[in-house]
Amino acid sequence: RKLKIAVVPGDGIGTEVMPFGVRCLKAAASVYGLDLEFEEFDFASCEYYLKHGDMMPKDWKDTLSQFDAIYFGAVGLPDVLPDHVTLWGSLLKFRREFDQYVNLRPCRLMPGVPSPLANKKAGDIDFWVVRENTEGEYSSIGGKIFEDTDREVVIQETVMTRVGVDRVLKYALDLANSRPKKHLTSATKSNGISITMPYWDARLQELQKAEAYSGLKIDKFHIDILTAWFVLRPEQFDVIVGSNLFGDILSDLGPACTGTIGIAPSANINPEGKFPSLFEPVHGSAPDIAGKGIANPVGMIWAGQMMLSHFGFSDAADGMLKAIENVLARQEATVVTPDMGGKSGTTETLGVAIEKEILSL
């Protein structure tokens, strides 16, 4: 089977890590005999905006709908354009308009990568964050009244729907059910956020009654104490489900506990396959290190791995993950990037090392 992949590097380090993501995917394709077709686009970037006055061409949706997957770098340069303009004009549009309602993010302490947490070794941290990806706190409903006066009031609405909450909870329940630990943790804040969050809790309570989930261990934590547990006892987690905002926070904090957010990937999935799914690193465009050639390419490469896995190319996906692990485990200071303790390692040394490792599988 053939996979048509739209390549959208975006801004900042997105453009620096993308070439190595593509090279590694091509390497995997050659080793495992996959038919991958790539087409690159320059929109969803500040440069495009400055030229065209918009983040994307009018027909972006038609264009990208032709593809099975979007391989996405990172977008946004806050010194050039406000983040809410760049993000709402691209990434958040993809997620919403392509109904990528599951954002799936693994969090795993890899061999060789030093954790900021004391006494943790590879394998101790190994869980998935399932994030609602289309509604919740990321709504654009709201506005201002009494503008520019002392009475100014600004309102923004969090919107949860039965459809939106149920489908992501079900995805998370099923994922947890498919894993040996069979353990689902729900992030909530129903003690403070008194309308939407109790609703989230109630929907989970309703759905978990299904016979199919009778073997699951299910618990819930308020988001504040949940972040504390990430640091104090990350071993206890298996699958964690959260709203758009809570999932966002947990899927940066989690990877930080595994050493660096530079390695974390993110799959924005439309489970029904009606629209293309999108695969990206969790790290953003990182303007502070852009142009230095030291961005960690693992998040981008691992996102490619998730893409293969999503489309059922399990052998190739397993191989890519193994290759990443092998290279990281060697922890060569001339290969790995500075965020993982490397000395002279660069995006290129690390990217090429993983590509080679894949080719030698």
Add this chain to the structure above:
Amino acid sequence: RKLKIAVVPGDGIGTEVMPFGVRCLKAAASVYGLDLEFEEFDFASCEYYLKHGDMMPKDWKDTLSQFDAIYFGAVGLPDVLPDHVTLWGSLLKFRREFDQYVNLRPCRLMPGVPSPLANKKAGDIDFWVVRENTEGEYSSIGGKIFEDTDREVVIQETVMTRVGVDRVLKYALDLANSRPKKHLTSATKSNGISITMPYWDARLQELQKAEAYSGLKIDKFHIDILTAWFVLRPEQFDVIVGSNLFGDILSDLGPACTGTIGIAPSANINPEGKFPSLFEPVHGSAPDIAGKGIANPVGMIWAGQMMLSHFGFSDAADGMLKAIENVLARQEATVVTPDMGGKSGTTETLGVAIEKEILSL
């Protein structure tokens, strides 16, 4: 000067740690010659609710307004009453109706307390979280439509006001300005939460122009990456300001990075002194360990210390903090509670040790 203190133990471990908080304050009063008057109340507890059908008596506001400060334990027993009932019926009412718009929470790695972060020693982590405490994400505006159907939609509004945002930002700017590092970090999420958060950023940008703040270093991070930095490089922070929800999260995560949230205190301040301020531990009622006598009393005692500090009794406050530090630094397994690595230590052994230490100052 005399201080009239309303003692509200609440639920769960709140009732277990409170006696030691009061004893330590009395010890400090005797050593430093302070005139502290205590009166205890049984409302703001589930037990009270079960008896009276409400969390508090109708005249709670008049009653508590007679006091300079409220010394508060913890409230809520989710197995007895839903959290949003107990919290919105007491603690969140105090914060809002007494206009305690600053929630101030120190985060400090204490001598002797093992941090879950690798290679951190006492003093490495030392910052303040300033949390907006009356508005923002904790609004009760919103509701449901198409209830109990597949079209169900649930909405909750985040409300920020010019008054509310400006006053807490000013408090944080002033606090940062008064410290040697002169460094303020603002928590935002303006790339995703596209109305209220850009407003928060804009108000900070406006206020920081004031001549008085020209010596300040000010930066901002999105909440997701900010939680990552807490784990990866907590040394970099000095004063952090956040909305109600973000401040809530950061002030649980921060203390977790310093070993246990059991030691963290929280001051809910009405800076103008028009209403009583409220001092409480950050930990909640912790039903899972309630009744075992092992709750860490330090959060409660340190909250008492913040109360003395707030009212200008600096010698007594310094003494209490020193006493806490001295006892923790000894790290006696028969004294400190299990959450700090203690073996047979209990609420009582630790509480009494600190009381004694104060009396010996």
